Amino acid sequence: MSAAKKSPSSEADDLGIELARFNRAFRSAVERALEDVALSTSEYTALSVVEAHPQITAVRLARAMLISRQVAGRVVAQLVTTGLVSTTRSPSGRISSASITTRGTQTLSDARERVRAVESQILSPLAPNEALALISAMRRCADATGLQLLPGAPRNHRTEAARP
16 A cells, blocks of 8 residues: 555554654653643643632543542542542542632633643644644544533633634
């Protein structure tokens, strides 16, 4: 088979490889950027979700992050220890909901600046309309899987303009 013509399965293989490559590059760059604010990528993600959904339950947080409830509990416990999140507990002692603290809001703001810089660097080879189209296409492809990370979650305001 010539290099110019690829079978659908080889294109799908390429997609998986390129997505994995992109994910590794993006996560590594974000991890380095978050070192300055002493957050892991999991803590950054959890803090972002908790900010967007005040009083979120541990179950919904875990679902939004695609992790187990136990792992979400450990991430929240670390955020509580560092004063970035506060929690309420059920009578059984389990975390019933989490909210971001003032310190958490400031840390998240600092972290977002760093993550936005990574995003800008990664998208820099693209024209602004290409970057918006890429983000929109990625969202549509993810939506096509039928997986809802957090039902009713607001869309990112920066990519709304790219939606048809």
